[in-house]
Amino acid sequence: MLNAWNAVQRGRPPMALRRRNERLLALVRECRWSYDACAAAVRAVALENGGALPSCDRSHVGHWIAGVKPTEMTSRYLAEAFSRRLGRIVGPADLGLVVGDSLEPDLTGLDWWRRDPATDLLTLGRADVERRAFGFTALYSLAALAVPLDSWEDIAERGRRARGGGAAVGRREIDAVRDMLAVFSRADERFGGGHARLAVVQYLTSDVAGYLQGTFASDQDRRAMFSAAAELTYLAGWKAFDSSLHGVAQRYYLQSLRLANEADDRALAGFTLRAMAHQAVDLGHGAEALQLATSALAWSRGRATPAATALFTVLTARGHAATGDRAKTSAALRAAEVHLAKAAPGDEPTWIQTSGFTTTSLASQAGQALRDLGDLPAAETELRRSVATRDTDAYRRIHTLTLANLADVQCVRGRLREATESWNDALDSMVGVRSGRATVAVKNIRTRLSSFGPRLPAFAKQLDQRAAALLVAP
Template sequence: MNAKEPRGPNEKLGALLALAGISNAGLARRVNDLGAQRGLTLRYDKTSVARWVTKGMVPQGAAPHLIAAAIGAKLGRPVPLHEIGLADSDPAPEVGLAFPRDIAAAVRSATELYRMDHAGRRAGGGGIWQSLAGSFAVSAYATPASRWLITPADSSVARSGEDGGTTVRVGHSDVAKLKDAAQEARRWDSKYGGGDWRASMVPECLRVDAAPLLLGSYSDEVGRSLFGATSELTRLAGWMAFDTGQQEAAQRYYIQALRLARAAADVPLGGYVLASMSLQATYRGYADEGVDLAQAALERNRGLATARTMSFFHMIEARAHARAGEDKAAGAALAAAEGWLERSRDGDPDPSWLDFYAYDRLAADAAECYRDLKAPRQVRRFTEQALSKPTEAFVRSHGLRLVVSAVAELESGNLDAACEAGTRAVEVAGRISSARTTEYVRDLLHRMEAYGNEPQVVELRERARPLLVAPA
């Protein structure tokens, strides 16, 4: 917790603290709490903050980024280090948040993010993402979503490689390798969770394989395919970060994935990225913004996407409405999702990234909607349908469905059935690497606290203990 030498009063930090309405003691508490979320033991107090403001002392390590995150959370927007007078600390949290209009700038923005992630991983532990703890801000999605809605495709993406890039000539075979990598990563992620080492190789693939291709030479046709494949991989990297609890990394990957989808002129893929953003926003407690993002995906894809794709987007919309407590809107979105799914046919040109979506997935998400709406009878009905076809290909989804089933049984007063489903969920969670699944289990145990002395609850808690104390 040592600080660098004083530089004179930090007027920028003082002014922004006043704007945010945060006291010195309040900032210290927020920074300590954000550090604890990333396993850091920090003991800053109001005197520490006073030194930062009046003497210009700069705390070392992750502290500058935690300060920016704490103020940003209060203001409801990202706060870059230069705005609080701490821009000489690395790494810059702005990386990955830009959505450039210019295609060359878009390539630089994406490849810079890939390099930053690599530097963080080499640093060990949480690396850069640990430094950016808590820096997720849903407002960062506003500009990307609006620019994509206004212009969902670039006019041309052909590149000669003369503007600082390499001389490698990119062909369809290069793009095919990226698509194969994405398909393999999706398979491992579904089966073993975003933290599985085989799935987590996606960021390395982006840095080592995709980035040099983006900086190479290609025709407009090949470039569109290249940007599409790279967008898929980048969205996957974001999804895996989301699944393992690295929300700040997920947000940056999603923004770059959306920009690359625009370069690919792939509107359904852009909608898929927006749907991923919507789920994250909803999961983080920003359900209204989640509705907006899902509806943006729907609006641009009318008349373009397949029936199955439109069904998926409506299902994501329903999740956000349900989390916001809007039962009628959630019901309408679910009905629309079911209607579109009934229209789909085996011969439809559905995108490969949607191969997981069928009625059992719709039923699973419907169950979660009704869980949020506190309708346990509906939860049980849809969960039974979701669990009717267990498959080893989607282990994580099966585990999540078991937890939702346990919650429904608990709210219906069936403690034994809830503990039975919970036990099965814990067994599944122990076989995968997914912080999201662990959080579902944690929430279930929290709901069971009122039955804390019941033998079956005690047994379930003991079974879950290794899962809950293990690093996410």
């Protein structure tokens, strides 16, 4: 009896006082999972969201079913793992787990389509700025990728009816948002997503959200402001994605889609769907990436310029490659080249001009698609072409990542000295860049080199030491 009392005092109920979690057990059985399979699914979700749980195994699942409460974050990982397996949204409450109140209920839900987008943007931005843990507790969710494209007109009409009666907003305010967007976008391409990320969010919440709730002299002005806000919200999502804050990025992307929809800017909505496809394929969700990229093409058809259509098409190639379809990958790459050949740079939208989608960017994406297919010689050719033609000062981050991809292919092909040279070039280009994706690339260097063991040549050991020093630098 004394041992039981001591256990309660330490916050760990003794086994005799625990109640078996029947809800969790029922869901494990519905998934037809073994305890090992359940633990593996939880580890996969945790790793994807930057919270690796390498020690999670079947014994942990057994303890949870026996009544031991996992941490709040582990509960979230569990809920997402079940959601993916069952094809429906499963929350921690459905698992019989007690979750803390670190996030408001309106941030844990996935249905952002029923409310006013300006209010949702304000709620999301404030949580991002004011709550340090938000970036780590907001999980990337496959359920949130179910974008209701077939009902967007109804969604937009609800938003128009909810327009506010605030201060008058006109061309001057629209131009101000566009000017700030240009400044933030140029800095992002040069210095990475970690540079001034929260400054973008603060501007969204302090100024832009207010403009969206204002009074407009014409519907044309309203659409122009919502389009500018959608583009800036996309940038907030892209910066979070580049910072490896995938759950936060996904939520900004969803808000960008809402705003672009209300602006009736289908091409910009396609651009955001393309970014969601990019995120999905990078996280290993090839089928979902293909669906999103295909949706970008379908939703923007007749509205998108040639370069935009080429960009959306090359993401379908990434999706086909991730799902192992060689013929469709090749066809999509050829189609993207045809579309891009028709582009007139001066006639492209600002988001194409700022992101610099040209033959250089197309080559980088093509190289990654071919790499995923296992065609390493062709992948190296495309990546080399991208490196050779890039404006390295204006687009330093993507140049860094392309060099790292090239080096990785060279290493796999058995040319370690060339790979080392490319990796060193990547580290040179990385100076001053704050990017989670760049950090992942540096970690990959060490992983690749560690596979050589004691056979690692001296020139490669120097690279490994340099990479290690970068990872521990503030």
